[in-house]
Amino acid sequence: MRQSQSKSCKRFRREVVSWLFLLPHLVFFVLFVAVPLVFGMVISFFNWSLLNDNVFVGASNYIRTWNDSRFWPVVQNTVIFAIVSVPLTIIVAILFAHILNKKRFGQLWLLIAFVSPAFFGSVGILSSWKWIFASFPSGLANYYLNKAGFINAAVSWFGSTGVAWGVIILVTIWWIVGFSILLYMGALQRIPPEQYESAKLDGAGPWKRFLYITLPWIRSVLFFDVVRQVILAFGLFDQAYILSAGGPAGTTRTMVYYLYLVGFERQDFGRAASISWYIFAIVLIFAIIQLVLVTKSIRSTEG
Amino acid sequence: MTSTVARNRKKLSKRIAAVVVTVLLWAFAAFWFAPIFWMLSTSLKSTAVAVIQSPPEWIPKNPTLENYKIIFAPSGGLSLIRATLNSVIVAVGSTLATLALSIPAAYALSRLRFRGRMLIFWIYVAVLAFPGVLFLVPHFFIIQGMGLTNSYLALILPGLGGTFGVFLLRQYMLDIPGELEDAAWMDGCSKFRFLISIVIPYVKPAMLVLGLMTFLGSWNSFLWPLLILSKSDKFTLPIALIRFSAGWGDPYRGIGPMMAGAFFSVAPSLIIFIVFHRYLMKGISLGSLGKE
Numbered sequence: 140m141r142q143s144q145s146k147s148c149k150r151f152r153r154e155v156v157s158w159l160f161l162l163p164h165l166v167f168f169v170l171f172v173a174v175p176l177v178f179g180m181v182i183s184f185f186n187w188s189l190l191n192d193n194v195f196v197g198a199s200n201y202i203r204t205w206n207d208s209r210f211w212p213v214v215q216n217t218v219i220f221a222i223v224s225v226p227l228t229i230i231v232a233i234l235f236a237h238i239l240n241k242k243r244f245g246q247l248w249l250l251i252a253f254v255s256p257a258f259f260g261s262v263g264i265l266s267s268w269k270w271i272f273a274s275f276p277s278g279l280a281n282y283y284l285n286k287a288g289f290i291n292a293a294v295s296w297f298g299s300t301g302v303a304w305g306v307i308i309l310v311t312i313w314w315i316v317g318f319s320i321l322l323y324m325g326a327l328q329r330i331p332p333e334q335y336e337s338a339k340l341d342g343a344g345p346w347k348r349f350l351y352i353t354l355p356w357i358r359s360v361l362f363f364d365v366v367r368q369v370i371l372a373f374g375l376f377d378q379a380y381i382l383s384a385g386g387p388a389g390t391t392r393t394m395v396y397y398l399y400l401v402g403f404e405r406q407d408f409g410r411a412a413s414i415s416w417y418i419f420a421i422v423l424i425f426a427i428i429q430l431v432l433v434t435k436s437i438r439s440t441e442g
Numbered sequence: 443m444t445s446t447v448a449r450n451r452k453k454l455s456k457r458i459a460a461v462v463v464t465v466l467l468w469a470f471a472a473f474w475f476a477p478i479f480w481m482l483s484t485s486l487k488s489t490a491v492a493v494i495q496s497p498p499e500w501i502p503k504n505p506t507l508e509n510y511k512i513i514f515a516p517s518g519g520l521s522l523i524r525a526t527l528n529s530v531i532v533a534v535g536s537t538l539a540t541l542a543l544s545i546p547a548a549y550a551l552s553r554l555r556f557r558g559r560m561l562i563f564w565i566y567v568a569v570l571a572f573p574g575v576l577f578l579v580p581h582f583f584i585i586q587g588m589g590l591t592n593s594y595l596a597l598i599l600p601g602l603g604g605t606f607g608v609f610l611l612r613q614y615m616l617d618i619p620g621e622l623e624d625a626a627w628m629d630g631c632s633k634f635r636f637l638i639s640i641v642i643p644y645v646k647p648a649m650l651v652l653g654l655m656t657f658l659g660s661w662n663s664f665l666w667p668l669l670i671l672s673k674s675d676k677f678t679l680p681i682a683l684i685r686f687s688a689g690w691g692d693p694y695r696g697i698g699p700m701m702a703g704a705f706f707s708v709a710p711s712l713i714i715f716i717v718f719h720r721y722l723m724k725g726i727s728l729g730s731l732g733k734e
Contacts, residue, residue, distance in 0.1 A: 156633060157556035164547035164608060165562070171603030172569055175580035182579055243464050247719070252471035255715040256478070258722075260662030262680040263704040266687060267481040270697055277496035279480060313474070318726065325727020360727075370573050377664050381684070395575050395665075402579055403669055412579045422573050 183412035193409075200413035209389070210414070213397040214421065216304075220393070221372035221425060224308050228368060229361070231312060232319035239320065240327050257317030261377035268310045269382055272296040297383040300390040307378045307391065315371065319364055326360035327353070350440045358437055365433055369426045373418055394418050478708065485509050485705050489698035509702035513686070520674050522703060525682035532597045532678060533660040539598060540607050540656045541649060548611035549637050553623065563612075566605040578669065585670060592673045600666065601659075607652045613728055614648040615641060651725025654718055658711055679707050 183201070186194040204210050235253055243249065256264060271279040276293040284290045297303045334352050343351065354361075376395040379385055385392040392400075394414065402411025479500070484492050486505040513522045550556070551563050581600045590596045618641060626636045642649070664680050671677055677685065683703045687696060715722065 154556045157550050157554040157559075160546040160550035160554065160633070160637075161562065164543040164603075167543060167599075167602040168566070168605065169603075171581070171584070171600050172577075172605070173603075175577045175584060176572070178584070179576055179580040182583070187583075238467065243467070245464075245468065247716070249467065249471050250719055251712075251716060252475040254719070255712055256475075258658050258662075258711045258715050259478075259708045260680055260711065261664050262683045263481070263708040264477065266683070266700055266704045267477050270484065270701065271477060271480060275493075277494060277498070279498055282496060282498060313477070321723050321726045324723065328727075366571060370571070374573055374575055398575060398578070399665075399669075403582075408579050408583070415576045415579060418575055419573060426571070 179412050179415060182409055183416055185409045187408040187412070189406055189408075196409065200409045201416075204410055204413050204417060210397065210417075212390075213392050213394050214417075216390070216392065217373055217375060217394045218421070218425070220304070220308065220375060221369060224311055225365070225368045225372050225429070227308070228312050228316050228319060229364060232316050232364075233323050233357075235316065235320045236323035236327055240324055254317035254320050256314050257321075259314070261314075261381065264314060265310070265378060265381040268306075272306055272382075274298070297391075298387055300387060303383045303387065303391050307382060310382065311375075311378055315368075319368070322360050322364055323357060326357040330356045354437055354440060358433075361433060362430060365429045366426050369422060369429060373422045373425070394421075478705075478712075481701050481705050481708070484697060485702035487698060489696065492698055492701075509698040510706070512699045513703045513706070520677070520682055520685060522679070522682055522686070522706075524675060525677045525679045526706075528594070528676060529661055529679040532594055533657045535594060535598045536601055536660040537653050537656045539602055540604070541653055543602060544607035544611055544652065545642065545645075545649070546637065547608045548615055549641055551608065552612040552615035553618070553641070554633065566608055569605055570609065578666070581666070582669060592671055592676045594676070596670045597660070597663070597667055597678065601656075607656065610652055610725065610728075611645055611648050614645040618644050647721055648725060648728075650718065650721050654714060654722060655725075658714065661710065683707060 184195060184197060186196045186200075239246070239249060239253065273279070273281070274293060274295040274297075276282065276285065278293070280296065281290070281293045285293070294302065296306050330352065334356075335348055338348050338352055374395055375393040376399065379391050379393050379396050380399075383391040385396055395418070398411050398414040398418070401414060402408050480498075483500055483502060486502045486507070486509070487495075487499070488506055488508060491504075516523075551559060551566070577600065585591060585596045585600065590599070622640060623636070626640060631639075662680065663678070667678050667681050668684075671681055674682075674685070683700070686703060687700050
């Protein structure tokens with residue numbers, strides 16, 4: 140009787156000590172992750188301002204956002220950006236990872252060139268790209284493309300919607316692909332080489348080897364990267380803000396950019412919060428679609 | 443006889459092919475990295491020369507440091523030295539605090555048994571999938587409510603609830619052999635002692651990776667500081683650079699100093715990558731693996 144009491148007492152002490160290790164982080168987690176999620180939801184149902192005269196307005200922020208003629212074009216922009224940039228980034232990353240996994244002369248320099256930009260800050264690299272895509276004839280892009288005969292007059296790169304988006308996508312891939320390259324390099328190194336050798340003996344070409352060996356082996360990393368990239372793509376802000384300032388005529392605005400304008404320029408924080416939940420919903424839908432597509436393509440090769 | 447010649451020829455052509463591929467790859471790498479080089483190159487030219495120059499001069503004939511002098515001379519209440527100092531304080535503070543909080547939490551979630559452990563773990567994993575934009579508006583009001591607008595803490599605190607670090611360290615801690623733990627219990631080692639003398643040395647590489655990624659994340663952070671900072675004496679480097687370039691109106695009138703500032707902000711990241719790339723590669727590929 141007494142013994143069991145001291146035993147349960149001991150277990151209780153053990154549990155308390157364990158929780159004490161977790162507690163410091165948990166406090167910050169509650170304060171800056173859990174509470175903000177609930178608080179953000181609350182704000183989205185209020186007419187919330189800097190002056191503390193907040194009024195409960197029900198779902199009207201969501202309805203106003205839904206009916207806002209400037210909201211859906213912004214959604215469309217971001218969705219198209221994600222549809223184009225996520226698969227492109229992944230393809231480029233897997234390609235580079237394949238190439239960089241072979242030891243070569245000057246391996247470190249190749250890594251620096253292809254991977255290090257992912258660790259650079261947006262303001263630094265984007266102002267450099269903005270300078271490369273300067274609108275006058277001696278701008279780097281204009282000069283070389285003109286010389287190569289692709290264009291015959293200086294292009295104003297951020298003056299037309301399609302071209303501006305092209306530049307944003309190009310720069311984004313250049314910038315972020317390095318991180319994915321590292322992910323896939325690690326994943327590819329874990330594939331046992333015998334797998335490829337026996338496939339080669341069976342006469343499987345490089346494409347088949349990729350489909351039937353590489354893809355299933357890197358599946359978990361691919362999933363991780365897809366989710367990561369979808370979140371990243373729908374968080375697109377810096378590129379649009381710094382490169383094109385949302386122009387021309389607001390056609391390169393993204394969802395986060397729009398949230399920034401509504402919330403922090405016009406100070407309508409309730410609506411900004413509602414926009415953030417729309418973004419969350421769209422990210423969720425998009426991530427699920429992508430995961431289903433990836434799973435299906437892997438299943439079809441396995442089955 | 444002829445067959446060895448043929449074999450040698452085949453070997454030779456294979457080697458030539460490998461060399462050609464490597465050379466092509468090198469050329470492509472140079473092309474890929476050209477924007478960074480162009481940044482550095484422009485920063486060493488006077489603006490008047492840089493803007494009108496055609497054809498572009500990749501290696502400046504008359505290199506000058508005048509742009510670097512311009513950006514470090516305070517102008518209009520903006521000082522890049524001050525901004526650099528701010529960025530360093532915030533990045534170092536974030537890094538140390540993240541490590542101090544994440545290590546014991548990861549230890550509890552990987553090596554200790556208690557009720558609710560898996561629940562907390564799965565909540566921590568689930569929030570990794572929440573886009574950061576959800577937190578902008580509530581963080582803004584929480585920081586404002588704490589009276590911390592325009593402070594270092596405004597830039598440090600919101601990131602400390604993040605669970606990526608806990609997740610990453612936990613992955614490493616799961617690998618600690620059980621025998622090590624048993625031996626420690628035998629010796630009457632307390633949990634705290636075990637954490638300090640066995641777990642921490644074991645996961646040092648992971649701590650390095652987490653530290654580097656937190657540092658770089660803070661150093662590069664843009665949107666949040668843009669929202670929460672309004673006083674120029676607390677501007678971090680990216681915000682100061684953006685304000686700096688806005689001050690010129692025509693974006694290309696100040697291109698020399700701008701590229702100097704850009705290169706100055708990128709250089710630490712480049713150095714960190716060169717020195718620590720092995721750890722970063724290993725840490726990032728491990729952080730992506732779900733472990734059952």
